[in-house]
Amino acid sequence: xxxxxxxxxxxxxxGVAFYAHRAGIPFVLGEASETLGGMCRTLxxxxxxxxxxxxxxxxxxxxxxxxxxxxLGDELVRVDAPSAIWERGRxxxxxxxxxxxxxxxxxxxxxxxxxxxxxxxxRRHPPAFxxxxxxxxxxxxxxxxxILLNYSEKLWGLPTDRLSPDVATRRLRGMTLRSLFYxxxxxxxxxxxxxxxxxxxxxxxxxxxxxxxxxxxxESVRTGFEVAALEHTGDEVRRVRxxxxxxxxxxxxxxxxxxxxxxxxxxxxxxxxxARAAASRLRFxxxxxxxxxxxxxxxxxxxxxxxxxxxxxVSRIYEPxxxxxxMGPAHETALVAEAxxxxxxxxxxxxxxxxxxxxxxxLAALRLVHPRLVVEWxxxxxxxxxxxxxxxxxxxxxxxxxxxxxFSNLEALGRAGAFVYSHLHDQLRFGRDAVRALTESSxxxxx
Ligand SMILES: Cc1cc2nc3c(=O)[nH]c(=O)nc-3n(C[C@H](O)[C@H](O)[C@H](O)COP(=O)(O)OP(=O)(O)OC[C@H]3O[C@@H](n4cnc5c(N)ncnc54)[C@H](O)[C@@H]3O)c2cc1C
Numbered sequence: 331x332x333x334x335x336x337x338x339x340x341x342x343x344x345g346v347a348f349y350a351h352r353a354g355i356p357f358v359l360g361e362a363s364e365t366l367g368g369m370c371r372t373l374x375x376x377x378x379x380x381x382x383x384x385x386x387x388x389x390x391x392x393x394x395x396x397x398x399x400x401x402l403g404d405e406l407v408r409v410d411a412p413s414a415i416w417e418r419g420r421x422x423x424x425x426x427x428x429x430x431x432x433x434x435x436x437x438x439x440x441x442x443x444x445x446x447x448x449x450x451x452x453r454r455h456p457p458a459f460x461x462x463x464x465x466x467x468x469x470x471x472x473x474x475x476x477i478l479l480n481y482s483e484k485l486w487g488l489p490t491d492r493l494s495p496d497v498a499t500r501r502l503r504g505m506t507l508r509s510l511f512y513x514x515x516x517x518x519x520x521x522x523x524x525x526x527x528x529x530x531x532x533x534x535x536x537x538x539x540x541x542x543x544x545x546x547x548x549e550s551v552r553t554g555f556e557v558a559a560l561e562h563t564g565d566e567v568r569r570v571r572x573x574x575x576x577x578x579x580x581x582x583x584x585x586x587x588x589x590x591x592x593x594x595x596x597x598x599x600x601x602x603x604x605a606r607a608a609a610s611r612l613r614f615x616x617x618x619x620x621x622x623x624x625x626x627x628x629x630x631x632x633x634x635x636x637x638x639x640x641x642x643x644v645s646r647i648y649e650p651x652x653x654x655x656x657m658g659p660a661h662e663t664a665l666v667a668e669a670x671x672x673x674x675x676x677x678x679x680x681x682x683x684x685x686x687x688x689x690x691x692x693l694a695a696l697r698l699v700h701p702r703l704v705v706e707w708x709x710x711x712x713x714x715x716x717x718x719x720x721x722x723x724x725x726x727x728x729x730x731x732x733x734x735x736x737f738s739n740l741e742a743l744g745r746a747g748a749f750v751y752s753h754l755h756d757q758l759r760f761g762r763d764a765v766r767a768l769t770e771s772s773x774x775x776x777x
Contacts, residue, residue, distance in 0.1 A: 560593075618711050
């Protein structure tokens with residue numbers, strides 16, 4: 331069996347390691363941080379637990395769901411908690427049903443929404459050239475602006491006409507005109523797109539990566555190993571150099587889950603200038619998080635609360651206890667607020683204390699949290715949280731991948747690693763499929 335050198339210990343790297351170990355393939359995994367899990371961890375503050383961003387398990391691949399359920403046993407439970415948009419001081423279902431829109435936006439705006447929807451449904455459209463174009467064609471301008479475009483501009487930090495239609499493959503999945511009308515016509519029924527029901531581990535989303543890590547042989551996992559360079563001979567990566575001088579000799583394959591532009595940089599001159607320029611154009615949105623501990627037992631029943639209003643830096647808020655009651659003590663609750671930013675922008679430059687003050691002011695202005703309820707807060711930053719799908723991103727990703735394809739033993743996987751807006755179940759699927767392909771090619775060679 332070939333040996334795999336895995337770079338990065340987030341869900342993608344752990345997924346490769348987990349399936350490799352299960353297939354009897356030896357591996358070594360190098361992770362820069364002292365903690366495994368990447369952007370998919372559960373943190374603690376006193377008796378509170380909270381995830382690094384509002385995570386939920388998408389059970390889209392039955393085999394992956396079975397594997398995760400087998401790892402967690404009865405710790406993985408189904409949660410029923412709808413999400414909402416917070417606008418003008420009240421909750422609106424997310425995504426809003428037509429009936430809900432009438433109550434939320436008033437009859438005149440609801441009439442405009444329906445007229446726009448009818449117009450865009452009746453018209454024949456050529457292929458969409460931007461996310462905005464696609465959202466407007468699918469939902470009409472009024473509803474698209476209210477429920478999608480404002481929020482997406484905050485999340486990705488660019489006007490939606492500069493975003494690729496590919497943004498929709500994830501964010502609009504299952505959210506069709508038909509599903510909206512289905513909800514109107516069948517009272518009390520929610521179409522599949524509303525993630526009001528999902529799987530979640532009782533002790534927090536990070537339990538999945540903890541269980542993956544616990545299934546691995548300890549001696550094959552190196553934490554505190556920051557990859558500083560990749561050395562190659564001809565068209566094979568031969569050695570991984572760590573920032574502190576330690577090295578990993580590559581025996582056969584290398585699977586990198588490091589951000590794609592980082593991988594291109596670590597290969598130095600082996601990557602041509604044009605591909606390095608393409609890599610430097612790939613941008614990520616970071617997310618700043620504020621955990622706020624509150625002296626009240628519950629604030630809402632919502633899984634996630636979206637704040638599309640551009641006047642606020644906070645884009646989404648969640649209450650960990652609404653995912654699992656075990657996430658906090660009986661007489662307190664907590665909120666986690668997410669604020670997307672680009673490295674170096676005004677939100678990113680705020681000190682933790684200034685960031686906390688700003689978010690707490692916003693939570694008060696949104697009439698969600700009265701300042702006297704706040705017990706304490708913690709601020710965090712998730713780097714490279716969202717790959718930004720600009721209208722040109724696919725060409726740049728293709729140019730980088732083309733340059734990397736000269737290395738016969740190198741593969742790039744993961745969210746930032748492959749520059750694919752993907753989730754934990756996708757990372758596990760990528761890992762499973764990479765290991766499966768390796769096993770099959772090794773068997774074919776032996777035969
Ligand atoms: C706000 C938010 C909400 C989300 N919601 C969901 C959700 O509801 N459901 C879901 O399934 N997923 C969700 N996700 C996505 C999920 O977190 C990611 O898909 C997943 O964590 C990506 O895994 P990864 O291994 O590709 O990347 P990462 O988790 O980023 O892991 C990469 C690892 O590489 C390490 N690394 C980087 N550079 C080096 C280096 N030079 N040397 C060594 N190691 C290095 C990093 O420290 C990190 O541990 C969400 C993400 C965010 C940010």
